[in-house]
Amino acid sequence: MTSFVKPFIRRKNEPTNALGLVRADYDGAMSTLCAGCGHDAVTATMARAFFELSIEPHKAVKVSGIGCSSKTTAYFLRDSHGINTVHGRMPSVATGAIAANHELAYIGVSGDGDSLSIGLGQFVHAMRRNVNMLYVLENNGVYGLTKGQFSAAADIGSTAKKGAVNELPPIDPVSLALSVGATFVARGFSGDRDQLLPLIKAGLKHKGFGLIDVISPCVSFNDHKGSTKSYAHTYKYYNPAIHADYVPPSEQIKADYAAGEVMPVKLHDGGEIRLRKLENGYDPRDRAAAIGKLFESGQSQEIITGLLYINENDKDMHEMARMEDRPLNQIPYDELNPGAAKLKELQKGFR
Amino acid sequence: MRPTNTRNPDYFHKVVDCQWACPAHTPVPAYIRLIAQGRYSDAYMLNRDSNVFPGILGRVCDRPCEPACRRGRLEEEPVAICRLKRVAADHRGDITDSLPKKPAKTNGKRIALIGAGPASFTVANDLAPLGYECTIFEKLSEPGGLMRSNIPAFRLPEQVLSEELGYILDMGVELKLGHSVDSMDALLEEGWDAVFVGTGAPRGKDLNLPGRWDTKDEDNKDSENIHIGIDWLESVAFEHTKKIGKNVLIIGVGNTAMDCCRTSLRLGAKNVKVMARKPREFFKASVWELEDAEEENIEIIVNHSPKSFVIKDGKLTGMVFELLEYEIDAGGKIISQKVTGETTIPCDDVILAIGQDNAFPWIEETSGIKLDKWQVPEVDEATFESTRKGVFFGGDAAFGPKNIIWAVEHGHQAAISIHKHCQGKMLTGRLPNEVEMAPTKMGMFEWRYSNSYDDAARRKMTHVELTKRFADLDVEVELGFTAEQIATEVERCLNCDIQTVFEASLCEECDACIDICPVECLAMTPDAEDEDQLRASLSASENIEGQALYVSDALPLTGRVMIKDEDVCLHCGLCAERCPTAAWDMKESLIQIHYADEQDGGQKRGLGT
Ligand SMILES: Cc1cc2nc3c(=O)[nH]c(=O)nc-3n(C[C@H](O)[C@H](O)[C@H](O)COP(=O)(O)OP(=O)(O)OC[C@H]3O[C@@H](n4cnc5c(N)ncnc54)[C@H](O)[C@@H]3O)c2cc1C
Ligand SMILES: Cc1ncc(C[n+]2csc(CCOP(=O)(O)OP(=O)(O)O)c2C)c(N)n1
Ligand code: SF4
Ligand code: SF4
Ligand code: SF4
Ligand SMILES: [Mg+2]
Numbered sequence: 001m002t003s004f005v006k007p008f009i010r011r012k013n014e015p016t017n018a019l020g021l022v023r024a025d026y027d028g029a030m031s032t033l034c035a036g037c038g039h040d041a042v043t044a045t046m047a048r049a050f051f052e053l054s055i056e057p058h059k060a061v062k063v064s065g066i067g068c069s070s071k072t073t074a075y076f077l078r079d080s081h082g083i084n085t086v087h088g089r090m091p092s093v094a095t096g097a098i099a100a101n102h103e104l105a106y107i108g109v110s111g112d113g114d115s116l117s118i119g120l121g122q123f124v125h126a127m128r129r130n131v132n133m134l135y136v137l138e139n140n141g142v143y144g145l146t147k148g149q150f151s152a153a154a155d156i157g158s159t160a161k162k163g164a165v166n167e168l169p170p171i172d173p174v175s176l177a178l179s180v181g182a183t184f185v186a187r188g189f190s191g192d193r194d195q196l197l198p199l200i201k202a203g204l205k206h207k208g209f210g211l212i213d214v215i216s217p218c219v220s221f222n223d224h225k226g227s228t229k230s231y232a233h234t235y236k237y238y239n240p241a242i243h244a245d246y247v248p249p250s251e252q253i254k255a256d257y258a259a260g261e262v263m264p265v266k267l268h269d270g271g272e273i274r275l276r277k278l279e280n281g282y283d284p285r286d287r288a289a290a291i292g293k294l295f296e297s298g299q300s301q302e303i304i305t306g307l308l309y310i311n312e313n314d315k316d317m318h319e320m321a322r323m324e325d326r327p328l329n330q331i332p333y334d335e336l337n338p339g340a341a342k343l344k345e346l347q348k349g350f351r
Numbered sequence: 352m353r354p355t356n357t358r359n360p361d362y363f364h365k366v367v368d369c370q371w372a373c374p375a376h377t378p379v380p381a382y383i384r385l386i387a388q389g390r391y392s393d394a395y396m397l398n399r400d401s402n403v404f405p406g407i408l409g410r411v412c413d414r415p416c417e418p419a420c421r422r423g424r425l426e427e428e429p430v431a432i433c434r435l436k437r438v439a440a441d442h443r444g445d446i447t448d449s450l451p452k453k454p455a456k457t458n459g460k461r462i463a464l465i466g467a468g469p470a471s472f473t474v475a476n477d478l479a480p481l482g483y484e485c486t487i488f489e490k491l492s493e494p495g496g497l498m499r500s501n502i503p504a505f506r507l508p509e510q511v512l513s514e515e516l517g518y519i520l521d522m523g524v525e526l527k528l529g530h531s532v533d534s535m536d537a538l539l540e541e542g543w544d545a546v547f548v549g550t551g552a553p554r555g556k557d558l559n560l561p562g563r564w565d566t567k568d569e570d571n572k573d574s575e576n577i578h579i580g581i582d583w584l585e586s587v588a589f590e591h592t593k594k595i596g597k598n599v600l601i602i603g604v605g606n607t608a609m610d611c612c613r614t615s616l617r618l619g620a621k622n623v624k625v626m627a628r629k630p631r632e633f634f635k636a637s638v639w640e641l642e643d644a645e646e647e648n649i650e651i652i653v654n655h656s657p658k659s660f661v662i663k664d665g666k667l668t669g670m671v672f673e674l675l676e677y678e679i680d681a682g683g684k685i686i687s688q689k690v691t692g693e694t695t696i697p698c699d700d701v702i703l704a705i706g707q708d709n710a711f712p713w714i715e716e717t718s719g720i721k722l723d724k725w726q727v728p729e730v731d732e733a734t735f736e737s738t739r740k741g742v743f744f745g746g747d748a749a750f751g752p753k754n755i756i757w758a759v760e761h762g763h764q765a766a767i768s769i770h771k772h773c774q775g776k777m778l779t780g781r782l783p784n785e786v787e788m789a790p791t792k793m794g795m796f797e798w799r800y801s802n803s804y805d806d807a808a809r810r811k812m813t814h815v816e817l818t819k820r821f822a823d824l825d826v827e828v829e830l831g832f833t834a835e836q837i838a839t840e841v842e843r844c845l846n847c848d849i850q851t852v853f854e855a856s857l858c859e860e861c862d863a864c865i866d867i868c869p870v871e872c873l874a875m876t877p878d879a880e881d882e883d884q885l886r887a888s889l890s891a892s893e894n895i896e897g898q899a900l901y902v903s904d905a906l907p908l909t910g911r912v913m914i915k916d917e918d919v920c921l922h923c924g925l926c927a928e929r930c931p932t933a934a935w936d937m938k939e940s941l942i943q944i945h946y947a948d949e950q951d952g953g954q955k956r957g958l959g960t
Pocket of ligand 3: 379419843844
């Protein structure tokens, strides 16, 4: 816990984005997490991504469940909409919110406990529906908030702080996402912002469900020797494989690149994602290849990170379900609520 | 890149922008903290070590520290450093017991100091307590140099000046007033162990335009309506001149011009115009002096170049000016000028305030002291020795007109040289500066300084009402800070001497410090060949002021480096509060600058606050 606040200081000559806002305009309340927590680094990176994309804070929605990770929605975008749902229920609340207004930018923040145990069903179905949101899973291998019990993401053989050894196989959110239809699947590490920042930007701009599984060490309960989610272990086995840059429509002509080095993927907004550091022939648009790659790296202890899979062709929930395009709050009341007579008529059709 | 060597005494010194910019390196944040604690006498004495005249300088210092102040990079206005110095002086108790004493015995070495300005007084201040017999020769009837004869009493009350000069005279310094030194050769024959020349730059520049010498009064002598600024101010200070005409033109727009125009108002002028050749952004006068003059309804007229004096029947009636127009480039430089017309402005008096020159008519070539064609002596910039061994220069006499605080610093350096000269030691074997680091941590989130950021704006000095200030020449205009103003202004100081100190081996690369930093001056990045590459990873790097980039040793986990842009750091200590491993710590840097008494085995003073 902290007994100090980060002051909001506007300096002269401070860099601003296209909206004239400064980076600190995207901050939130002071974090109450332990100093050194990986989640705080992710929070800061998310704030920067929104700043750099010049997203108006009031056009963003933060949703989360329960956990240290889920608390962090309070620590960025102080002027955005947000809701902390009950444990594991963030995906359904997000789904509902998007159905009501799909013009906002949705970011879900969850933990490995919140998503892979109590919330597993919800998590899987949101991916299946290809709900248009970026889902950031801050993965520390434990239930941080409840003091360090193993989560379903803990690796076999990883030890708890007091020595207990985990014997259950882990659920890998990335493999899971690939198998149920998420259309943007990535892994990152809170310690590598150069990789994480563009991933978050690309994920926000991708249309459909984007998952970033971010290894985010818990300094208090899972940063010891024997843990496979510690800073030291992650740095040691870290492999930043596929780097993804988001390039907005306005900047496309400027950057040129040698073919082969970079693979461009066109996005719905007219911008593109440029993939770099691809290993020989790996194509992140190929789901089978992605699954193979993941399996391969799982044989060693290597932690493969980057944008592993992207699919810009599948319809998102909105399109698939042929939902109303206008946000509900922009539809005239009469139309939104046509009255009892119309309801009766509708019900007749089901008899 | 090579990791930064923070043990180099200049490294942290440079981070303390104000102290670095101060010619005498006054430890500003340290004295501001003492003021915050109500320890005014301690704050005064800490000031006195480096700048000798806190009461005087707290009013009239040229304050090069303020434009340099870090606070001014954050918002529009710097900390009111100079005003706080005056607070220390105004509220000090009796400090006579803490002053250096007149020694019981002298060391038999006799030093002649010529000119009783701040330079000579500083030399005496440093040498008299060591046993030197110092004699100051002053041609005027009062000591103080330009501080007495030119800086008007409404800015610097006589009693403030006398008191601080008195402290030094009480150390057993002999003062010979009304004693002009007219021959260097003759003085040298008297067998002094060392001679210090602190005679200033006494010759005010004249303006040889048509009509300059045509005025005559009844007895056919040169009229008294065209004045040389510094001579005129001296004559006012010594009450030889007590009035001036209704309409006065001041030529020039430097600090002397500001004192001339404001003094004119106090002698009865009703309509005073300061005539400038160039546009406002090229004025030499300090911003605050311009503001103070304009507050008194002085009119400043730009783009007027003097052409001739208008004389009718031997009497000055006005001046002719050419109207100028300038072409200024994007960088703010004048690239061309043209005359667009001419105008005559009527007046009763003209005061010329267009600069000063050195003049040493009393230094003979035979003395072995070399002067260049502008009468500037050839003086060593570190030792202040002239081309004749044992003769030293300082203050305005050394390198032309500067200001009081430079005169003080020259005095300190010359005193070290004189001390070494008299002992037959090498003048260049001076003690180098040192830096000591003192812990400031008191507990969890608790430091020995007020680290929380206070966004208060600079306090404004209150002035005596306009209706009351012209009655007398010596009504001090500035009233000093109130208790509320003191309490607020001290908190504006960022404590730049409380340094962020990094221990790479403790860092676990969690990024917490980077995220908490409210000005984003930290980053971790792969090491690179040059600074620009490293700076690219800082999101908010500006480096307009030329502050350093700190580069750590390689970090244990990834071999990356921690970098820090010293330019924007607020010294808020949040990085150290946030770091789970105390890899960042806040430590006070004590820059040890050594004076004459500390040289050659003398006791070092230390700087504990
Ligand atoms: C109008 C005016 C306003 C100023 N305002 C400020 C200000 O606000 N702040 C600031 O920092 N600086 C100011 N200055 C500059 C500052 O006063 C000088 O830089 C400073 O006083 C120089 O100190 P000094 O010891 O070198 O010599 P001076 O102060 O010039 O003293 C030299 C002394 O030597 C005496 N002397 C000269 N020749 C002989 C001789 N042959 N024999 C014996 N005695 C001799 C002179 O009478 C004089 O008393 C101002 C200057 C002027 C002209
Ligand atoms: C319904 C319900 N069951 C259990 C809990 C207790 N609980 C709170 S947080 C949490 C796990 C959080 O783990 P994770 O999502 O990984 O977050 P972390 O704190 O590790 O970031 C649990 C089980 C709860 N709050 N609500
Ligand atoms: S903020 Fe304080 S310590 Fe820093 S430069 Fe200004 S006066 Fe000096
Ligand atoms: S003291 Fe630390 S947190 Fe504060 S501005 Fe400086 S580097 Fe940033
Ligand atoms: S907070 Fe401390 S441990 Fe974490 S990165 Fe900064 S210096 Fe290193
Ligand atoms: Mg967790």
